Amino acid sequence: MTKAHRRVAILSPIAWRTPPRQYGAWETVASNIAEGLVSRGWDVTLFATRDSVTRADLHAIVDKGYEEDSSVDPKVAEYLHISEVFEHAAEFDLIHSHYDFMALTYSRLVRTPVLTTIHGFSSPQIMPVYEKYRDGYFVSVSDSDRAPKLNYLATVYNGIDLALYPMQPSPGQALVFLGRIHPDKGVHLAIAVARLSGLPLIIAGILQDEKYFQERVEPFLDGDIRYIGPVDVEGKNKLFSNALALLHLNTIPERFGLVLAEANAAGVPVIAMDLGSCREVICDGQTGFLVNTLNEAVHAIKRIPTIDRVACRARVQRLFTTETMVEAYEHVYGKIFELEATKQR
Amino acid sequence: MTKAHRRVAILSPIAWRTPPRQYGAWETVASNIAEGLVSRGWDVTLFATRDSVTRADLHAIVDKGYEEDSSVDPKVAEYLHISEVFEHAAEFDLIHSHYDFMALTYSRLVRTPVLTTIHGFSSPQIMPVYEKYRDGYFVSVSDSDRAPKLNYLATVYNGIDLALYPMQPSPGQALVFLGRIHPDKGVHLAIAVARLSGLPLIIAGILQDEKYFQERVEPFLDGDIRYIGPVDVEGKNKLFSNALALLHLNTIPERFGLVLAEANAAGVPVIAMDLGSCREVICDGQTGFLVNTLNEAVHAIKRIPTIDRVACRARVQRLFTTETMVEAYEHVYGKIFELEATKQR
Numbered sequence: 215m216t217k218a219h220r221r222v223a224i225l226s227p228i229a230w231r232t233p234p235r236q237y238g239a240w241e242t243v244a245s246n247i248a249e250g251l252v253s254r255g256w257d258v259t260l261f262a263t264r265d266s267v268t269r270a271d272l273h274a275i276v277d278k279g280y281e282e283d284s285s286v287d288p289k290v291a292e293y294l295h296i297s298e299v300f301e302h303a304a305e306f307d308l309i310h311s312h313y314d315f316m317a318l319t320y321s322r323l324v325r326t327p328v329l330t331t332i333h334g335f336s337s338p339q340i341m342p343v344y345e346k347y348r349d350g351y352f353v354s355v356s357d358s359d360r361a362p363k364l365n366y367l368a369t370v371y372n373g374i375d376l377a378l379y380p381m382q383p384s385p386g387q388a389l390v391f392l393g394r395i396h397p398d399k400g401v402h403l404a405i406a407v408a409r410l411s412g413l414p415l416i417i418a419g420i421l422q423d424e425k426y427f428q429e430r431v432e433p434f435l436d437g438d439i440r441y442i443g444p445v446d447v448e449g450k451n452k453l454f455s456n457a458l459a460l461l462h463l464n465t466i467p468e469r470f471g472l473v474l475a476e477a478n479a480a481g482v483p484v485i486a487m488d489l490g491s492c493r494e495v496i497c498d499g500q501t502g503f504l505v506n507t508l509n510e511a512v513h514a515i516k517r518i519p520t521i522d523r524v525a526c527r528a529r530v531q532r533l534f535t536t537e538t539m540v541e542a543y544e545h546v547y548g549k550i551f552e553l554e555a556t557k558q559r
Numbered sequence: 560m561t562k563a564h565r566r567v568a569i570l571s572p573i574a575w576r577t578p579p580r581q582y583g584a585w586e587t588v589a590s591n592i593a594e595g596l597v598s599r600g601w602d603v604t605l606f607a608t609r610d611s612v613t614r615a616d617l618h619a620i621v622d623k624g625y626e627e628d629s630s631v632d633p634k635v636a637e638y639l640h641i642s643e644v645f646e647h648a649a650e651f652d653l654i655h656s657h658y659d660f661m662a663l664t665y666s667r668l669v670r671t672p673v674l675t676t677i678h679g680f681s682s683p684q685i686m687p688v689y690e691k692y693r694d695g696y697f698v699s700v701s702d703s704d705r706a707p708k709l710n711y712l713a714t715v716y717n718g719i720d721l722a723l724y725p726m727q728p729s730p731g732q733a734l735v736f737l738g739r740i741h742p743d744k745g746v747h748l749a750i751a752v753a754r755l756s757g758l759p760l761i762i763a764g765i766l767q768d769e770k771y772f773q774e775r776v777e778p779f780l781d782g783d784i785r786y787i788g789p790v791d792v793e794g795k796n797k798l799f800s801n802a803l804a805l806l807h808l809n810t811i812p813e814r815f816g817l818v819l820a821e822a823n824a825a826g827v828p829v830i831a832m833d834l835g836s837c838r839e840v841i842c843d844g845q846t847g848f849l850v851n852t853l854n855e856a857v858h859a860i861k862r863i864p865t866i867d868r869v870a871c872r873a874r875v876q877r878l879f880t881t882e883t884m885v886e887a888y889e890h891v892y893g894k895i896f897e898l899e900a901t902k903q904r
Contacts, residue, residue, distance in 0.1 A: 287685070297668075319642035322646050323665065343638065343639060
């Protein structure tokens, strides 16, 4: 059986469009997988919002993402969207879910195998669902973000579309932060490091925690420390063109950290807290620095000139592109088809 | 095939225990159906919280109701609880769901027929789900609470366990309110009527809308107008023993109004706003009065002595008991089995 005869359903989240206009890491990755599979000859149906953009067949139940349209009830939309793919299960050889724990609860009601990429465990309270369905097929997005006892087939690193993030010719003058404005992402730590270093800081990203912004970010904004709001791909590239380094001083373990790869792709070194997957995405001393304290971060900034910007992009090209990711998923799909064939014997 | 060989799964909500300790109309009705079916020889499995009390087989995934235990994540619990009954679908001849729109999204993935009792349309946003699954099997709890175009097999009025609400020997002196403290239930209107009538008012029920309570209820509490909190069955009977009449001045259409039947069962006349199902549960002039304004309510209180308290209970006994309800559901189940048999031919 050739790839073209293998029918894969990609179940994307519906918080945002696939791919998202600005923020939306899970939708970004689902999009990259869908488009990558199409390029490689698979028969792909993308289950996503109706305004999604794809070369796969689009199957939509919800017009817009619930984060982009307040008339959409998230609970109603999720139940309708997730059940839809399972009602069409017989049309597919594989359902590849990016929809967290909820999709698992439909998986035993269909014969089609279900692969779940776990983009993160959003809370300890969802673990009972993974425990119940632990004999399913799972992929982790980093070695560090794994739960014990699940049936992981592989770690597949997230991949980005390199063409979207061209190499920036020369270093900029500012430190940059790119991510959700949320305590988990350590915006306040980036501000502290910028002040200690006497360097300007440009902060970009969606405002997720209003109170945190008002208390820990806004009071420090001035000519040197600026918040420019959420950015699209063009905005990210502009940000990277101004960047001396990306500060990613996360306060909880990172699950993957798509933004680290995006910055590196543009040749921008990354200073990241050594928590979770950061040490898998960033090679300490080669594509940035892993730190444990504010002082280490300040010290790392002084060493930024020692980082070879071309090497940053080269590592992304080797490990974190859509192509690498899709090849890895093809391998995982192949394993599942083999295992399923064995079952049916 | 005899009843005893018909296996029915009753899917109860898990906001509260089944039956609930205090408030919880949907769980009350699910419990009454399960127990009634057991009495009549059916093979019943109740899907409910683990602390539920039943003579049916209990199948539980969640220890306690999410309204009673803050450690339970409602979203996680609902997905696990609802999917569980569908994963066991092959063990049943019928799944009788009391779980709102969510259960419908699993219904097409199993062969077992699914009957949904619609206890109310909680918001217009859930209607797309009912529209998608409109060819399912539905029961309304009153003729007034019906959506157009759904495949209704019948209206089955909710039934109560008459033994729990004995006839109170004589009228009390106070007006009583029993229900959620929420604008929909018109607690503020009950207070206004009590003040206009110069009669004491006892308010009982769970505090659902804190702000409403603080602004529209609490300021009027004094020796004559009292709030006694939520009540269990014993508390309700004590309330009814003190009741001249129950005030139920709902501000939105009532879907059924279990409390109206409970009060009438105890011989307590009901003054209800003529909205939704109230005119189906209360017979105007015989078991209480239907009103449209505060003035009409005040006037109705003067006419309470014309109501025959025995007739109140008699009407409940005829129309709103567990037995009547369960017989009606047996009839609905029979119709479904016939329709399913035709399909399979």
